[in-house]
Amino acid sequence: MIELSGIRHTILDISALRIPFGTTSVIGPNGSGKTMLLKLLAGIFLPHSGTVRIDGVPPRKTETGWVNEFPDRNILFGTVIDEVASSLRFRHLPDRDVKITVEKLLDSMGISPLRGRPVCDLSGGEKVLVALAAALVHTPRVLVLDECDSHLDNYRARQVERIVQERAIPYVIRCTQQVESAIRSDHVIYLENGRVAYEGVPGEVFARLHGTPFYPLTMECGI
């Protein structure tokens, strides 16, 4: 269980929140604090007050993968293979093991043909897949995806969902404006002005959002 307690940080004001195992989608209006919440969960920022614990441990002591909306900002190396291998090389793993692990991962994600390509020449969607591979290569316990679906076509967005599901990562926390995909999560958090307005299983949360722009069309149409 991920537990937040007494959080005050910029816009965020969350007295208590528990996030269970599985995939959690964080939704809400622009500026409601979604990215800030994800940054606290990933340990990128420490809260001004309050605590975040992942199975009792602070985020910075937990293996965490992070993919953001603009993967270019996180990409450090020239070629796809070097970018994906970087976190294993930083841990001084033997070259042969790094190569085998990276090749296997790229293959399982269907992006082996990109391996030697310069990252800067890739399309936006391809860059997201490379950033995702770099986040997955060290088998994170927590995977945080900050609107990484915003530049993906429907095929790629489903591909990313499938790749993540296959890994059976204990906690996947994503923020998204795609409420149709949030329905497929195990848990949904709806933020408003930095506070948790609603949270729970998708059916419960979206029932509270009926009549708002956050109510999924598929539910409106009874699909």
Ligand SMILES: Nc1ncnc2c1ncn2[C@@H]1O[C@H](COP(=O)(O)OP(=O)(O)OP(=O)(O)O)[C@@H](O)[C@H]1O
């Ligand atoms: N480092 C910071 N210091 C102070 N305020 C910040 C900081 N980062 C973000 N904010 C503010 O906190 C609020 C929430 O920002 P955040 O990026 O978390 O919103 P969001 O829900 O992800 O928005 P969007 O849907 O537009 O991406 C915004 O008003 C933003 O200006």
